[in-house]
Amino acid sequence: DTAVSQTPKYLVTQMGNDKSIKCEQNLGHDTMYWYKQDSKKFLKIMFSYNNKELIINETVPNRFSPKSPDKAHLNLHINSLELGDSAVYFCASSQDPKAEAFFGQGTRLTVV
Amino acid sequence: GQNIDQPTEMTATEGAIVQINCTYQTSGFNGLFWYQQHAGEAPTFLSYNVLDGLEEKGRFSSFLSRSKGYSYLLLKELQMKDSASYLCAVRDPNDYKLSFGAGTTVTVRA
Numbered sequence: 001d002t003a004v005s006q007t008p009k010y011l012v013t014q015m016g017n018d019k020s021i022k023c024e025q026n027l028g029h030d031t032m033y034w035y036k037q038d039s040k041k042f043l044k045i046m047f048s049y050n051n052k053e054l055i056i057n058e059t060v061p062n063r064f065s066p067k068s069p070d071k072a073h074l075n076l077h078i079n080s081l082e083l084g085d086s087a088v089y090f091c092a093s094s095q096d097p098k099a100e101a102f103f104g105q106g107t108r109l110t111v112v
Numbered sequence: 113g114q115n116i117d118q119p120t121e122m123t124a125t126e127g128a129i130v131q132i133n134c135t136y137q138t139s140g141f142n143g144l145f146w147y148q149q150h151a152g153e154a155p156t157f158l159s160y161n162v163l164d165g166l167e168e169k170g171r172f173s174s175f176l177s178r179s180k181g182y183s184y185l186l187l188k189e190l191q192m193k194d195s196a197s198y199l200c201a202v203r204d205p206n207d208y209k210l211s212f213g214a215g216t217t218v219t220v221r222a
Binding site: 040 | 142143145153154155156157160197199201203207209211214215
């Protein structure tokens with residue numbers, strides 16, 4: 001059984017489009033995250049939710065909007081996609097904000 | 113701000129030992145994590161240090177010196193499957209946010 005699953009795994013889309021990436025965890029964790037890993041392999045936090053409440057909101061364009069309908073889900077919606085948004089987006093979860101994070105398999109987003 | 117440095121690449125022979133260093137200069141400290149990431153895959157948790165000293169987990173060990181802002185990950189009895197990127201990450205005490213280094217790509221040769 002997959003612990004942290006995100007869909008789709010690959011996403012190719014044109015500039016200006018709006019897209020969503022979905023994430024679900026079946027670990028019973030309270031905290032979920034979205035990370036972005038760019039072409040230089042830097043992994044950077046974007047957002048974190050704890051018990052459906054936003055606790056980390058890094059300096060990302062407001063075209064990116066996370067939504068947590070319940071503790072097991074954290075989706076990422078991106079409006080007006082730009083070429084620079086191309087990256088691998090990882091969802092992750094942890095027991096609480098202090099615990100180690102478990103990552104999903106990543107979504108490789110390519111904006112053309 | 114957070115500044116986390118680790119070497120870009122290291123190469124070692126199967127069966128050997130490799131030590132990956134990580135130095136950090138951060139505005140606060142609440143623990144240091146090491147993650148392994150194979151190409152095209154998700155990072156997976158390896159170890160966590162919050163107090164000074166050595167933590168051993170099988171073939172992998174991690175060391176921390178808070179006064180020096182320094183950690184290392186030691187990989188013993190290297191296997192081909194250990195070829196991966198190793199990420200050092202420091203946790204902020206205020207919001208528990210993890211800041212990652214750029215990662216060290218380890219290549220194990222036969």
